[in-house]
Amino acid sequence: MSTAAGDAGGLEVRVDRIRCVGTGLCAAAAPADVQLGPDGRAVPRHARAEASERLTEAAEMCPTEALTVHLAATGELVAPLD
Numbered sequence: 001m002s003t004a005a006g007d008a009g010g011l012e013v014r015v016d017r018i019r020c021v022g023t024g025l026c027a028a029a030a031p032a033d034v035q036l037g038p039d040g041r042a043v044p045r046h047a048r049a050e051a052s053e054r055l056t057e058a059a060e061m062c063p064t065e066a067l068t069v070h071l072a073a074t075g076e077l078v079a080p081l082d
Ligand code: SF4
Pocket: 015, 019, 020, 021, 022, 023, 024, 025, 026, 027, 041, 042, 061, 062, 063, 064, 065, 066, 067
């Protein structure tokens, strides 16, 4: 079995709501995966996400590293990476 980040439905988007400052950059970059909630902080749209450049970019552009993308099966961080 592959554990590649490209596995369909194999990713989990997490938002650290303490770190999130509500810039909206992630929601603009990956609107299918992330939205801003009523309190102005980001929330994942779905329990599982598929790998995409937009999602990776969203995690990489977050100024506070509040948005992270993980392999759902293991929790391994896949974005942002140094
Ligand atoms: S880019 Fe980061 S700080 Fe800005 S809304 Fe998204 S998670 Fe929050």
